[in-house]
Amino acid sequence: MPKGFVIRIKGADYYVSSGDHEVRCSVRGRFRTGGNPEEILPVAGDNVIFREEAVSGMKIPTGVITSVEKRKSVFARGDSSGRKKIKVLGANIDSVFLIHSVMKPELNLRLLDRMLVAAECDNIPPVICINKTDLLENEDMIMERMRRYGEMGYEVIYCSAVEGRGIERLRLLMTGARSIMAGPSGSGKTSLLSALEPGLDIRIGVVSEKTGKGKHTTTHFEFHRIAGGGYIGDTPGIREFGIWGLSKQTLITCFRDLREFNPECRFASCTHSHEPGCGVKNAVEKGIVSKERFESYLKILEELPDRIQ
Ligand SMILES: Nc1nc2c(ncn2[C@@H]2O[C@H](COP(=O)(O)OP(=O)(O)O)[C@@H](O)[C@H]2O)c(=O)[nH]1
Ligand SMILES: [Mg+2]
Ligand SMILES: [Zn+2]
Numbered sequence: 001m002p003k004g005f006v007i008r009i010k011g012a013d014y015y016v017s018s019g020d021h022e023v024r025c026s027v028r029g030r031f032r033t034g035g036n037p038e039e040i041l042p043v044a045g046d047n048v049i050f051r052e053e054a055v056s057g058m059k060i061p062t063g064v065i066t067s068v069e070k071r072k073s074v075f076a077r078g079d080s081s082g083r084k085k086i087k088v089l090g091a092n093i094d095s096v097f098l099i100h101s102v103m104k105p106e107l108n109l110r111l112l113d114r115m116l117v118a119a120e121c122d123n124i125p126p127v128i129c130i131n132k133t134d135l136l137e138n139e140d141m142i143m144e145r146m147r148r149y150g151e152m153g154y155e156v157i158y159c160s161a162v163e164g165r166g167i168e169r170l171r172l173l174m175t176g177a178r179s180i181m182a183g184p185s186g187s188g189k190t191s192l193l194s195a196l197e198p199g200l201d202i203r204i205g206v207v208s209e210k211t212g213k214g215k216h217t218t219t220h221f222e223f224h225r226i227a228g229g230g231y232i233g234d235t236p237g238i239r240e241f242g243i244w245g246l247s248k249q250t251l252i253t254c255f256r257d258l259r260e261f262n263p264e265c266r267f268a269s270c271t272h273s274h275e276p277g278c279g280v281k282n283a284v285e286k287g288i289v290s291k292e293r294f295e296s297y298l299k300i301l302e303e304l305p306d307r308i309q
Contacts (some may be wrong), residue, residue: 001066005092005178006046007231008222014042014065016050017225025050025063042068044221044233045075045091045178073123075180077242086244090221090233092178095125096241097170099159099183099192101132102142108184109145113296115182116154118241120254124180127155127173131188134160148290152256161191171196174226180233182241189235197226243300247307252280255297257289273301 004018014025027042042048047069053062075090098115100107112128119126128149133139139158146156155173159166170192173179181189193200223231248271252259258272264279265272272280284294 001049001051002063003047003049006042006044006048007225009042009044014048016048016063016065017223017231018050021061023050023052023061023063025065027065043074043088043091044223045093046071047092075122075124077244090180093124093180093233094177095127095173095179097127097129097173097179097181097183099129099131099181099187099189101184101187102130103132103135105184105186107142107145109292110296110299111184112149113293114243114300115241117246117251117254117300118243120256121243121246127157129157129159129166129170129183129192131159131161131166131192133158133165134162148257148293154256159188159192161188161195164195167192167195171228174232175228175230178223178231178233180221181235183235193232197232200224200226200232243304246304248301248304249307251297251301251304255293257293258283258297261289271301273298 002018002023004016004023006014007017007022008015012026014027016023016025025048042065048065049067049069050063050065053064071091073092074086074088075093076086076088096119098112098119100112107130116126116128128146130142130146133142136142142158150156157166157169159170161167174196181193183189221234223233226232246254249269252262252272258280261279261283262270262272264282265275266277267275270278270280272278280289280294283289284291
């Protein structure tokens with residue numbers, strides 16, 4: 001039976017990319033029964049096995065999804081009422097490109113740290129893109145501020161959608177992969193995409209749905225094929241790119257530079273905030289790790305529950 005992956009969901013139609021064509025599939029039977037339907041129904045990025053149906057007169061072939069492969073990773077967010085119930089928005093995303101600009105808007109490393117934590121807790125490898133470098137006369141200061149991220153093992157790409165800087169590197173990383181972009185509004189996501197892929201008519205922003213309370217909630221996003229092979233997902237909003245499923249005790253695991261000091265803490269349950277004998281705080285005081293990163297840590301810590309129920 002043919003295999004493919006879900007690139008788009010429209011109502012009850014699941015568009016599956018398989019080889020060089022698309023198949024419009026439906027889901028039936030056990031997908032609709034038992035458990036939390038959110039976890040059972042396919043989402044964008046799911047690898048599926050489907051059965052083609054011989055229906056004539058259709059513009060695109062149709063089929064039925066018969067099974068969904070185990071997800072390697074999920075892009076999800078916590079339910080607003082509690083942090084345990086999650087909403088899966090996408091699956092099997094190879095990397096997230098975090099697009100930030102040097103100015104207009106000003107580079108905000110606290111926000112970058114927050115997005116890195118979100119990527120780490122969703123298990124989606126992040127790539128940092130610093131855009132609009134054409135606006136700088138001298139890059140030394142930015143390079144210095146970004147140096148520690150390179151040391152943590154993150155790739156940092158300096159970009160300019162205007163000058164075409166960094167585009168080739170982005171293209172290389174996105175080829176053959178399923179990626180998404182995220183970053184503050186105005187940082188240049190759309191501009192980078194059109195530099196990369198002129199003619200790609202991608203609607204920026206995830207599909208929203210009005211809830212009874214008048215608020216918009218994200219239902220899903222979709223992938224667009226890029227030349228050379230590879231898919232780029234609709235840019236998730238920053239709010240969607242949230243932090244979920246972490247407790248005060250586990251947040252530290254999402255900080256690549258801080259977590260190595262965790263074993264030095266006196267208490268196994270240390271949250272690295274008020275406890276005596278804290279290895280992380282000790283490292284900050286000694287100047288081994290950055291004070292700014294620790295500030296980001298403390299800021300996020302405040303929002304997290306003591307434990308996940
Ligand atoms: N100078 C400069 N301006 C840029 C660059 N990339 C985007 N912009 C401008 O920044 C603004 C926001 O860009 P846009 O791509 O819409 O940002 P998005 O909200 O992240 O999608 C637009 O006015 C772009 O022309 C860049 O590399 N250099
Ligand atoms: Mg945009
Ligand atoms: Zn500690």
